[in-house]
Amino acid sequence: MPDQPVTLITGTRKGIGKYLSEYYVAKGHAVIGCSRDAVDWSLEGYTHLRADVTDEKAVVQLFATIRHKYGRLHNLINNAGIANMNHTLLTPMSTVRDIVGTNVFGTFLFCREGAKLMSKALYGRIVNFTTVATPLKLEGEAVYAASKAAVKSLTEVMAREFASYHITVNAVGPTPVPTDLIRSVPRSKMERLLQRQAIVRYGEMEDISNVIDFFLSPQSGFVTGQNIYLGGV
Amino acid sequence: MKDRIRSLIYRAMEHQNALRTEPLDASRGVETHLFGEGGQLDSMGLVSLIVSVEEEVESEFGVNLILASDRAMSGRRSPFATVGALADYVESLMGEGAKNA
16 A cells, blocks of 8 residues: 555535545545535545546546546545435435436446456455445335445445455445435434434444444455444444 | 557556466467457456456547447457457447547
8 A cells, every 4th residue: 555545535515525525635545526516615635526426428537537647546435325305105206316326326337437446456445335224214215225225235246346356345324414415304203213223313424434444444455345334223 | 540459458468467377378469369268368357358458448549438338248249259359349439439429
């Protein structure tokens, strides 16, 4: 491992992605972030690339840019994700496409292109995002929970496919963290959800980065295909 | 054009040799078998070569190609069978890219 890790994080415009960008810049990483839109913040050590994570051509171009500028990629954090609380009977197909597109197709594309870049160096760390909504079988989140179940499955299979390149693929499944993603969910519903965790509280950003730190660690080369749910779910 | 594509395939093969215990033998030129019957690459080797060729195409022509496609993976004549077949395939993809641009 060279001195400065190169870390790509998706969905960095706000929320957890923005926090992780600041966190890993502070830890000395060269952080590349991406989102569909420009960010309204800037940070030394952070480079923003605009891309729709579901657009194959745009994603391939993004990785070509990274290859030219940095030559390699150590860490990929697939944070970009969308949720939409809705009863199945009230969920339009366009919402299903959006959620599956960003959460599944986006994660797949970044894993595929990221692993291509990492494979040359025979080193890489990929961290995907799952959710406790899947094991908790949350009503109103059928599509979101299913899309993240797919991400868990991708994580487990890719871990095996990429193992010979010394690329690990793991996932973290956060509990609700006070971000935009859950802003529209009624408070009573959130309380009921928290009650189903072993540790009854909202997640903190630091809870997530703690798990990611473990997965990204060069010492975690024997840890792959794993998913860690927070809060004891 | 075809010569440049063949050259970049040979370069990609050389990159692979750095990772292999047994280097790829390219002495039969475009007839060099890569994958499938009589091929020198196993499936992992093919994946690595594809990644390398995609990078070389991008460096040489500034074009981002995805070599793996349903057609390539399931067609009766594999575009990955020989160096020549791969060069033809890359050229055809670049032609399609130019048409779609």
